[in-house]
Amino acid sequence: MRGKTIGITGASGALGKELTKLFRKKGYKVIGFTHSKKNHEITNESPNEWIEWQCGKEFLLKEHLKKIDILILNHGIYDISKENSKYENSIEINALSKFKFLNIFEEIAFKNNSQIAKEIWINTSEAEILPALNPSYEISKSLIGQLVSFKKNLLDKNEKKKLKIKKIILGPFKSELNPIGIMSAEFVSNNIYNFANLNIFLIIISPNPLSYFLFPIKELYFFLYCKILKISKDIN
Numbered sequence: 001m002r003g004k005t006i007g008i009t010g011a012s013g014a015l016g017k018e019l020t021k022l023f024r025k026k027g028y029k030v031i032g033f034t035h036s037k038k039n040h041e042i043t044n045e046s047p048n049e050w051i052e053w054q055c056g057k058e059f060l061l062k063e064h065l066k067k068i069d070i071l072i073l074n075h076g077i078y079d080i081s082k083e084n085s086k087y088e089n090s091i092e093i094n095a096l097s098k099f100k101f102l103n104i105f106e107e108i109a110f111k112n113n114s115q116i117a118k119e120i121w122i123n124t125s126e127a128e129i130l131p132a133l134n135p136s137y138e139i140s141k142s143l144i145g146q147l148v149s150f151k152k153n154l155l156d157k158n159e160k161k162k163l164k165i166k167k168i169i170l171g172p173f174k175s176e177l178n179p180i181g182i183m184s185a186e187f188v189s190n191n192i193y194n195f196a197n198l199n200i201f202l203i204i205i206s207p208n209p210l211s212y213f214l215f216p217i218k219e220l221y222f223f224l225y226c227k228i229l230k231i232s233k234d235i236n
Contacts, residue, residue: 016032021189068105117162117164171208
């Protein structure tokens, strides 16, 4: 993968910063996508290029996304408010925005003439199926998790040659959103990089042993269900 261009959303957050530093050290060009309006300096540990964007306007990023070989969807919010508007924000940012990125990048990948597949890594969460004491967060993570699983399993053979999808399941790590996280962002980023070099869809990094048992079962269910969907479509 060395020498490729990496795109990282949520690049100004704790994990985004560590992923950026890691990929820069290994010789990659990094494009950082951020909501922040602050001036972003370019240093040896920052993205080579900063792109400001807004949820709902992902379509404006298409030309930037065409330059990217591996896109890491890492942005998200953790809002504990019980107001309906906060549920909407969580669903929009944590789920629908990532799905829009995925659809745009998928379209780009399918039109790509290179023999090397583009890759997209989506950071969901253990909250897909495990409690996070935050209903809006759990709902949004469950939604994006299912969307990614369906998208991956419904690709045909030719599409799989054009686009590789990886799902990243993370346990609690220390960040501004979770200051009492058990794992460090540096530890998580190193493990993401190491596991991503393996030819696997599901990347789990968690201190919770249940995650290593429950998530493969869930993905097996989606795999089998999508097989049935494909067979049903062929029959009809």
